[in-house]
Amino acid sequence: GGFFGMIGGNANGDGIINENDGSEYWYQEVGQNGYLQSDANLDTQVDNRDKNDVWFPNRGKSEFLPQTGFNNCGDVLIDDRDGKAYNTIQIGDQCWMAQNLNVGNIIPVDTDQTDNPEIEKYCYDDSEANCDTFGGLYQWNEMMAYNSTPGSTGICPDGWHVPTTGEWNTLLGTVDTQYDATSGEWQGEGWQGYDAGAHLKEAGLNHWDEPNLNATNSSGFTDLPSGGRILNATYYAIGLESSIWTSNKTTPGSNDAWRRGCKFNTMEVSLYYANLNYGFSVRCVKD
Known part of the structure; x- marks a missing residue:
């Protein structure tokens, strides 16, 4: 138009x-x-x-x-800040963005993101083209817009927020064929579930390395292997795994926060903590 x-x-x-x-x-x-x-x-x-x-x-x-208005889950969401478009998907009772967030200005991998008027992002290999495909990579505080309250809007568009660990558990319990959201399977660290990852990952080998085990993307979540940025200011694991922040620190005041992820050679989903200065993907959920 x-x-x-x-x-x-x-x-x-x-x-x-x-x-x-x-x-x-x-x-x-x-x-x-x-x-x-x-x-x-x-x-x-x-x-x-x-x-x-x-x-x-x-x-x-x-x-x-x-x-630019967003009316129904399944509609395309237009981010008023930069005009970028995101697919959305209804999964159970939740409405998720079906792509990783890509907002802000690219900075080099060896520079920390800081609390300033601009949103800053890393792009794998410092390539904007990778942000266009896989989304930006953000340190936890930058993602949260320097507000440590779980479930905060952070850098998500208005009306959306950074999901909590509990909201992730709801998602995983909805798509996994053996464990529901109330299961203790989703508690503690490690690789969890039976086949939730297979239902979340994009199918095929356009972005995932072989074998991308049993990936169907039946949920429509379209998880991509975006890799991450680690503390020695290097990128790692594109094509191999995804790492997506939650809005929960391990404990209040901690320098670590929880993240979820999938991997090319498993159907499970990981829950591990990472230092706040790692750079991971952001996936927003509707308020």
């Missing part, structure tokens, strides 16, 4: 003021709070005024703007 009114400037620089100035230069992904990707109002700034100053005076009866 875009708008059908005439743009009051040569936005695409082709020497002609026509409908192409609108259709080629509206960022469809950014939605109603977005901006034109050129200086359409000729004020030397590329910002939201290019949309407000140019579109509003020229709007007609048939124009529209892309919608």
